Amino acid sequence: xxxxxxxxxxxxxxxxxxxxxxxxxxxxxxxxxxxxxxxxxxxxxxxxxxxxxxxxxxxxxxxxxxxxxxxxxxxxxxxxxxxxxxxxxxxxxxxxxxxxxxxxxxxxxxxxxxxxxxxxxxxxxx
Numbered sequence: 364x365x366x367x368x369x370x371x372x373x374x375x376x377x378x379x380x381x382x383x384x385x386x387x388x389x390x391x392x393x394x395x396x397x398x399x400x401x402x403x404x405x406x407x408x409x410x411x412x413x414x415x416x417x418x419x420x421x422x423x424x425x426x427x428x429x430x431x432x433x434x435x436x437x438x439x440x441x442x443x444x445x446x447x448x449x450x451x452x453x454x455x456x457x458x459x460x461x462x463x464x465x466x467x468x469x470x471x472x473x474x475x476x477x478x479x480x481x482x483x484x485x486x487x488x489x
Contacts, residue, residue: 416437475487
């Protein structure tokens with residue numbers, strides 16, 4: 364091997380080592396960001412489901428005296444008392460890919476983030 368080939372080989376090895384090091388560093392940084400997001404989501408827990416709902420007032424004998432509401436009549440209904448097609452309809456309207464991802468629709472989240480950035484406000488959720 365002549366000196367020029369030897370020098371070129373050393374330069375190539377240095378470049379390959381640099382790319383491996385930078386790739387490993389980028390993967391480590393991405394893993395740290397991903398784990399941070401997951402841990403924050405687990406720490407914060409599920410969002411509050413408080414919605415304005417109607418209050419029914421009963422007399423001491425159990426008869427209904429009246430009710431109050433805040434512009435909308437809403438009542439809690441147990442899931443077992445609902446028609447099963449309500450859940451299917453909700454999934455069909457809200458998230459067509461619900462059964463294809465594991466709780467995080469990254470494509471939809473990226474689209475919502477882009478829309479929020481374009482509007483400089485929170486206009487979409489994901």
